Amino acid sequence: MKKIQISKREFIIAALALLIGIIISAIPGRNNNYKDKTEEHAHLNEASIWTCSMHPQIRLEKEGDCPICGMDLIAISENTQKTSPNALSISEEAKALLNLQTYKMSYRLPISEIELTGKIETNSSKNYHLSANYSGRIEELYANYAGKTIKKGEKIALIYSPELIEAQQELFEAAKLKTSHSAFYQSVVSKLMLWGLSASQIENMQKSGKLNPRFELLSPTSGTIENLAINAGNYINKGQMLMSIADLSTVWLHLDAYENDLPYLQINQEVDFSIKAFSGTQFSGKVSFIEPFVNSKNRTSIVRIEVKNAQFQLKPGMVVSARLQHQNKSELQLMLPKSALLFAGNRYVVYVKDTKAEGLAFLYREIIPGAENSQFVWVKEGLKEGEEVLINSVFKVDAAAQLAGLPSLMNPPLRHSDLQSDASKFMLSHLSQITSIYLELQNALSKDSLLLANALSNKIRNVMLKLNTLNLQTEERMYYEIVLSDIDKKLSNPAPKQNIMELREDFYEISELIIKLNYRYKQNEIPLYLAYCPMANNSAGAYWLSRDKIIANPYFGKSMLRCGEVRDSLPIY
Numbered sequence: 001m002k003k004i005q006i007s008k009r010e011f012i013i014a015a016l017a018l019l020i021g022i023i024i025s026a027i028p029g030r031n032n033n034y035k036d037k038t039e040e041h042a043h044l045n046e047a048s049i050w051t052c053s054m055h056p057q058i059r060l061e062k063e064g065d066c067p068i069c070g071m072d073l074i075a076i077s078e079n080t081q082k083t084s085p086n087a088l089s090i091s092e093e094a095k096a097l098l099n100l101q102t103y104k105m106s107y108r109l110p111i112s113e114i115e116l117t118g119k120i121e122t123n124s125s126k127n128y129h130l131s132a133n134y135s136g137r138i139e140e141l142y143a144n145y146a147g148k149t150i151k152k153g154e155k156i157a158l159i160y161s162p163e164l165i166e167a168q169q170e171l172f173e174a175a176k177l178k179t180s181h182s183a184f185y186q187s188v189v190s191k192l193m194l195w196g197l198s199a200s201q202i203e204n205m206q207k208s209g210k211l212n213p214r215f216e217l218l219s220p221t222s223g224t225i226e227n228l229a230i231n232a233g234n235y236i237n238k239g240q241m242l243m244s245i246a247d248l249s250t251v252w253l254h255l256d257a258y259e260n261d262l263p264y265l266q267i268n269q270e271v272d273f274s275i276k277a278f279s280g281t282q283f284s285g286k287v288s289f290i291e292p293f294v295n296s297k298n299r300t301s302i303v304r305i306e307v308k309n310a311q312f313q314l315k316p317g318m319v320v321s322a323r324l325q326h327q328n329k330s331e332l333q334l335m336l337p338k339s340a341l342l343f344a345g346n347r348y349v350v351y352v353k354d355t356k357a358e359g360l361a362f363l364y365r366e367i368i369p370g371a372e373n374s375q376f377v378w379v380k381e382g383l384k385e386g387e388e389v390l391i392n393s394v395f396k397v398d399a400a401a402q403l404a405g406l407p408s409l410m411n412p413p414l415r416h417s418d419l420q421s422d423a424s425k426f427m428l429s430h431l432s433q434i435t436s437i438y439l440e441l442q443n444a445l446s447k448d449s450l451l452l453a454n455a456l457s458n459k460i461r462n463v464m465l466k467l468n469t470l471n472l473q474t475e476e477r478m479y480y481e482i483v484l485s486d487i488d489k490k491l492s493n494p495a496p497k498q499n500i501m502e503l504r505e506d507f508y509e510i511s512e513l514i515i516k517l518n519y520r521y522k523q524n525e526i527p528l529y530l531a532y533c534p535m536a537n538n539s540a541g542a543y544w545l546s547r548d549k550i551i552a553n554p555y556f557g558k559s560m561l562r563c564g565e566v567r568d569s570l571p572i573y
Helices: 008-024 037-045 092-098 162-176 182-194 199-208 259-264 394-403 416-420 422-446 450-469 474-490 500-521
Strands: 049-051 074-076 087-090 102-104 111-122 128-131 136-141 155-160 214-218 223-228 241-246 250-258 270-274 283-290 300-308 319-327 333-337 342-344 347-353 360-372 376-381 388-390 528-533 542-546 565-570
Touching: 087 092, 087 394, 111 259, 111 300, 136 162, 155 241, 162 182, 162 199, 182 199, 199 214, 250 259, 250 270, 250 319, 259 300, 259 360, 333 360, 342 394, 347 394, 360 394, 422 450, 422 500, 422 542, 450 500, 474 500, 500 542
Parallel strands: none
Antiparallel strands: 049 074, 087 360, 102 388, 111 250, 111 319, 128 241, 136 155, 155 214, 223 241, 250 300, 270 283, 270 319, 283 300, 333 376, 342 347, 347 360, 347 388, 360 376, 528 542, 528 565
C-alpha cells in the first residue's frame, strides 16, 4: 500500500515548526554544555501529549505515528497555567531567549511618515530649444559641448547663410526709403529680429553698408547646454533644432509614489530630502504637482517638488531620498506596528497578551487592517485600546502555537460562519453520511465480508455520484472541492473487487481522508475512537476510526482481529 508523500515545502515547514517548538517549549536550563541522554529521555516521557508537526490538531496520549501523514509524533508538555484553552504560554527561558516585546494599543492622531525615492530633473518649463530660423552652414561653433554654461547674448556660432545675405540687401534698399516708406522699413527690420538678430547687429549692418556673408548666432537665454545637435561644418535647415538650453537655477525633484502613499500627499506639502553627495545637508521643497495617472507597470505616480538651486549644487540625475509626514487631524485611530502583523491570503493575524494568565501567554487574534504607512497600519476591527500586542518574534510564536495544536496562521480556527452557511451544512451533512457508511465498511472488513464491503464501497460511491449530478451553487461546489473531492478520487473505479485485500487497500486510502476531515470539522454525532495497528500497511502501520473501543481490525479481519490499540477518542460535537 502506498504511503502519503510529503512535499519538499511541507517538510521545510515541519522542520521549522519543530525547531521553533523546541525553542518555545519549557526545557529546563543547564549549566553544562551537554545533556545526559537518560535525563533527556526522562524529560520527554514527562510530556502527556503527543502531536504531529504537520497536523497539530492530532493530540494523542501515546507516542507513535501521525494518523494522517504517518510522521513520528512529537512530545509536547501540557500547559497548566493558562486560563484560556487557546492561549500559548511562554516559559521564562523562551522569554529571555527571544527578548519578546509588546506594544500597547491606543488611539492617536495618525501621522503618516512616507519615505520616497526619486531623482533630480531639469525644470522643463524653463528649458529653451534653439532652432534655426534660416538655412545655412555652421562655419564656427563656440558653444561646442553639452554642459557648457552660456549667458544671454553670448556668441554661439558663426553661420554662412544665403538667406541672410538676401535679407541684408533688402535691408539696405529699405533703409534708403526709411523716410518715405517707413512701414516697409519696419517690416524688414522686424523680420530680421524674428530671425534672431539683435537690434545692435541690425544697426551695425546698416552702418557698414557692406554685405557680410557670415553672421553671429547669439544665445537668446542664459543657462546650460543640455543637448547639442550640431557640429562645426554642418549644414542646417530652417526649423532644425540646434541645441537645448536648461535653466538650472531651479530644478524639479521627481519622486515615485506608490498607490498606498498617494492619499497622504497634497499640493504645497513640505518635503525634506537628502542626497548622498551632500551627506549631512538637508534640502527641502514643496509639492507642486501630483501626476493624475498611475503607471500600470510599476504602480507609481510621479510627485514633483520644485526646488531653488541658486548654488547649482543639485544636478539632474542625482538620486534622492525624501521623507514627508502627513497628520490626519479629523479622528483618532488605533495604530499597530507592521512588525506585529502576520498575513496569509485574506487573513491578518496578531498575538495579544493574555492578561488573565498566571505567566506570560499570548492569544491568536484575527484583525481587519485599514490604511498603512511605512511603519504602522490602522486597525479597523479586532483590537481594543489598552491591549498589548506582540511586535517581535511573532513568526516564531506562531510556529510554536501550530506545534502545540493551537490556532495559528497555518492552522486557523474554523469561523462560526464557516460552519453555519447553507453550503457548509449541505456538505458536512454528506460528510456525516459518508462517515456513517465508512464505519459500517470498517465493521464488514473486520468480519472478512467481501460481499458486504463491496456493497458499502459502492454505497459511498453513489453518495459522491449524487453530489456530482447535483447543480451545486458556487459556495457548495467550493465546499465539495475542499471537503469531499479527494474521497471521490479514491473511489473512481466502480468495478467490484474480487479480493478483499484490494478493498482493504481502498479502505486505508479512505481512512486517511475520513480521519483528517473528522479531526478538522468535528461533526461526529456519536463518540468515535482512533485505532492503530502497527502490522497493517505492510508493517508500516495504519489507523482507522471505529464506533467501539474494542479493537476489531479491518486490515486483517478474523486472522488478527484484536491486533492494535486505541490511540485517541473523538467526542460528540
